[in-house]
Amino acid sequence: MSEKNRYEAGFGSDAQKEPRRIVFITKKTSAKVKGEVGRQVMSYPQLILREAIAFEILTIVLVVIALLWDAPLEQLANPLLTPNPAKAPWYFLGLQELLHYFPPIVAGVLIPGLVVVALVFIPYFNVNIQGEPLWANHPRRRLNLFLGCIVVLLVFFGIYHAWTVIIPTVVISGLALTAYVPAAGRGRFLEFLGSRPLSWWVMTWFITVAIILTIVGTFFRGPGWSWVWPWR
Amino acid sequence: MIMNSAQRALDQLRSTRVWKSIFRRGPARTNRTRSLAVFGNLFLHVLPVKVRDKSLRVRATYYLGSFSFFLFLLLSVTGILLMLYYHPAVPQAYRDMKDLRFVVSNGVFLRNLHRFGAEAMVIAVFWHMFHVFYRGGYKPPHQFNWVVGVGLLLITLFLSYTGYLLPWDQLAFWAITVGTNIISYVPLLGQPMRFLLLGGHQIGENALLRFYVLHVVILPLAAVMLIAIHLWRVQKDGGLTVKEDHEREK
Ligand code: HEM
Numbered sequence: 001m002s003e004k005n006r007y008e009a010g011f012g013s014d015a016q017k018e019p020r021r022i023v024f025i026t027k028k029t030s031a032k033v034k035g036e037v038g039r040q041v042m043s044y045p046q047l048i049l050r051e052a053i054a055f056e057i058l059t060i061v062l063v064v065i066a067l068l069w070d071a072p073l074e075q076l077a078n079p080l081l082t083p084n085p086a087k088a089p090w091y092f093l094g095l096q097e098l099l100h101y102f103p104p105i106v107a108g109v110l111i112p113g114l115v116v117v118a119l120v121f122i123p124y125f126n127v128n129i130q131g132e133p134l135w136a137n138h139p140r141r142r143l144n145l146f147l148g149c150i151v152v153l154l155v156f157f158g159i160y161h162a163w164t165v166i167i168p169t170v171v172i173s174g175l176a177l178t179a180y181v182p183a184a185g186r187g188r189f190l191e192f193l194g195s196r197p198l199s200w201w202v203m204t205w206f207i208t209v210a211i212i213l214t215i216v217g218t219f220f221r222g223p224g225w226s227w228v229w230p231w232r
Numbered sequence: 233m234i235m236n237s238a239q240r241a242l243d244q245l246r247s248t249r250v251w252k253s254i255f256r257r258g259p260a261r262t263n264r265t266r267s268l269a270v271f272g273n274l275f276l277h278v279l280p281v282k283v284r285d286k287s288l289r290v291r292a293t294y295y296l297g298s299f300s301f302f303l304f305l306l307l308s309v310t311g312i313l314l315m316l317y318y319h320p321a322v323p324q325a326y327r328d329m330k331d332l333r334f335v336v337s338n339g340v341f342l343r344n345l346h347r348f349g350a351e352a353m354v355i356a357v358f359w360h361m362f363h364v365f366y367r368g369g370y371k372p373p374h375q376f377n378w379v380v381g382v383g384l385l386l387i388t389l390f391l392s393y394t395g396y397l398l399p400w401d402q403l404a405f406w407a408i409t410v411g412t413n414i415i416s417y418v419p420l421l422g423q424p425m426r427f428l429l430l431g432g433h434q435i436g437e438n439a440l441l442r443f444y445v446l447h448v449v450i451l452p453l454a455a456v457m458l459i460a461i462h463l464w465r466v467q468k469d470g471g472l473t474v475k476e477d478h479e480r481e482k
Contacts, residue, residue, distance in 0.1 A: 040282040044260060044269040047283050048276070054295045055302045062306065062352065066344035073333070076326045077405035079434065086406035089396050091354050091389065096410065108414040119382045122365070123375035131368070131478055203365055 084223045093217030094210050100225050101162035115206075122199075131197045135180050143180060146173075168212050172205040278460065280467040287472040292367075296360035300388075301459060303353040308452065310346040318398070320444035322437045325400040350392050357388045368478035377465040380458055387455050394447040397440060408435055408443075 041047075088096050098107035135142060150173045157166045179193040196204075222228035245251055246259040257268040267281045286292060317336055318328045332339030361381060364370060370378035397408045412430060416422040431438030466472065 037284060039285045041285045041288070042263060042266045043279050043281055043283050044266045044276070046285075046288060047279065050288060050295075051298055054298050058299055058302050059306065062345060062349055065348050066341055069344065069348070070340060071344050071347035072403060073329050073399060074402040076323055077400045077402055079405070081402070083402060083406055086410050088407050088410040089393060090351075091358075091392070092411060095414070099414070104414065104417040105419070108417045109419075116382065116386070119385075120379055123370040123372075123378045126372075129371060200366070203362070207362060 085221060085225055087217070087221075090214065090218050093221075094213035097164060097213040097217040097221070098162070100221075101157075101160045101165070125199075128197055128199065131199075133179075133195050134176065134198050134201060135194070139180065146176070164213060164216050165209055168208045169205065172201070172208055176201050278464040278467060280471055284471055284474070286474045286476070289474075292474050293472065294359075294363060296356055296363055300353060300356045300360050301463070303349055303356055304455065304459065307346060307349050307353065310342055310349065311448065311452075313342055314346055315448060320398070320441050322400060322440060325398060325440060329399045329401070350395060353388060354392050357385055361385060364473075367473055367475045369473040371473065371478060373469045374465075374473065377462060377469060380462045380465065384455065384458050384462060387451055387458065391447065391451045391455065394443040394451065397435075397443045398447065400440065405435060408439075 087093060095107065095112060098111060101107070102111075134146075150169070153169060154166060157163075157169065175193060178190065179196070182194070219230040220227055243259045243261075246255075252258060255269075256272045257265050260266045260269045269276070270279055270281045271277045314332075317332055317339065319325060329343070332343050336342075364378070364381070393408075393411065397404045412426055412435065415426045415429065418425060427433065429439070429442065430436075431442050
C-alpha cells in the first residue's frame with residue numbers, strides 16, 4: 001500500500017498514463033480454462049515475415065503442380081450424350097453417394113441442410129465448454145444413451161443398405177466404446193481417446209464418414225453407380 | 233559486411249521524406265514504429281499489432297487460414313488474366329479453352345494454376361475449419377467469427393462450383409446437371425430456384441452467363457467482404473486460440 005499516493009487526486013494527469021486492469025471472472029467459464037496468454041511479439045516483423053514465407057511456399061508448390069499436370073478438358077458439351085456415370089465435382093461426391101442410398105429429399109436437401117445448420121450452431125451450444133471427457137460423469141447413463149443413439153442410427157442406415165456409412169459409424173463408435181474402460185496405463189493412444197469430449201467424437205465421426213463417402217464416390221463408382229475397383 | 237551496408241542503405245531510404253510521406257513512418261526500429269507499420273497501413277491494419285508467440289508456431293494453425301486467403305489472392309490474379317481470353321458464350325467458351333492450350337503463350341499454365349488453385353482452396357478451407365474446431369477456436373468470444381467462417385465455406389464451394397461450368401466441356405456440363413438436379417428436390421421452392429439459377433429449364437447459354445457473372449463478380453465480392461470481416465474479427469476477438477487454452481488441467 002506504499003504506492004497509494006501515486007493515484008490520489010492531484011496526480012490526476014498521471015493516472016491516465018498508468019492504466020489498471022480489471023478482471024471479470026464469470027460463472028460460465030472458470031478462470032482456469034483459459035490458458036496463460038504467454039509472451040507477445042510485434043506483428044511487424046514477426047507475423048508478416050512468417051506470412052510472407054507461407055505465401056512463397058504456397059506459390060512455389062502450386063507452380064510446380066501446374067507445370068507437372070494439366071487441368072482436364074473433355075469434348076465439347078453435348079446435352080444429348082450423357083456420360084455414365086455423370087459425376088458432380090469431387091467435393092459433392094459424398095452427397096452423390098448418399099443420393100444413391102437415400103431418397104433425394106433426404107440425401108439432397110435434409111442432410112446437407114442439417115449439416116449447415118449444425119455447423120452454424122456449434123459455437124452456441126455452451127454445454128460442455130471445458131471439454132469434459134465423454135465418460136467422465138454418469139458413465140452408466142451415458143453409455144445407455146450412447147448405445148441407444150448408435151442403434152437408431154444403424155437401423156436407419158441399415159434400412160437403406162447404406163453400408164459405406166455403416167462401416168465408418170461402427171468403427172468410430174467402437175473406438176468411443178473402448179474408451180469407456182478407464183484408460184490409465186493402457187498406452188498413449190487409448191488415454192488420448194479416453195480424454196475426448198462428446199463434441200470431438202461427433203466431429204470425428206462426421207469427418208470420417210464425409211471423407212470415406214467422397215473417396216468411394218470419386219474412385220469406386222462406375223457405370224450406374226455400381227462398385228468398381230479403380231485399379232482394374 | 234554486405235548485409236550491414238544493405239541494411240544501412242535501406243534505413244536511409246526509409247528515412248527520406250518521400251518514403252515517410254508514403255508510409256507515414258521511418259524505419260521500423262522501435263516498437264512504436266513497428267506498431268505504426270501495422271495500424272498506419274490500410275491493408276495491414278486488420279491485423280493485431282501484437283500477437284502471442286504461441287499462436288505463431290506452425291502447429292498452432294498450420295497456417296491453413298493464411299493459405300486459404302493466399303489461394304484466394306492467387307485465384308483472383310489468375311482469374312482476371314483468364315478473363316482476358318474468355319467469352320461466356322456457347323460454344324465460344326470451349327474454343328477459348330482450346331486457344332488457351334494451343335494459341336496463348338503459357339495459356340495452359342495459367343489455366344492449370346487457376347484450376348489446381350481452386351481445388352487446393354476447397355481443401356484448405358475445409359481443413360482450416362476442422363483444425364479450428366479441434367483447437368476450440370469457435371468458443372467464446374470467437375462464436376460469431378465461426379459463423380462468418382461457415383459463410384465463407386459456402387461461398388468457397390459455390391465459387392468452385394460456378395467455375396466448374398465455365399469450360400463448357402462434357403465434364404463441366406454433366407457435373408452441373410447432376411448438381412442442379414438436386415436443387416429441384418427442394419419442396420415447393422426447388423423448381424423456381426433452379427429456374428432462377430439457370431435462367432431457363434435447361435443448362436444452356438443463359439446458365440453459362442449467370443454462372444459467369446456469379447463466378448467473376450457477385451461471389452468474389454461477397455468473399456472479399458466476408459474475408460475482411462473474418463480477419464478483422466480475429467484481431468477484435470483478442471487473437472487466436474491455441475490448443476492449450478481449452479485443454480483441461482490434468
Ligand atoms: C475463405 C475462407 C477462409 C479464410 C480466408 C480464413 C482465414 C482465416 C485466418 C487467416 C485466420 C487466422 C489464422 C488461422 O487460424 O489460420 C482464421 C481464423 C479463424 N477462422 Fe477462418 N478462414 C476461412 C474460412 C473459415 C471457415 C470455413 C471457418 C469455420 C466454419 C472459419 C473459422 C475461423 C475461426 C473461428 C477463426 C478464429 C480461430 C481462433 O480463434 O483460433 N474460417 N481464418
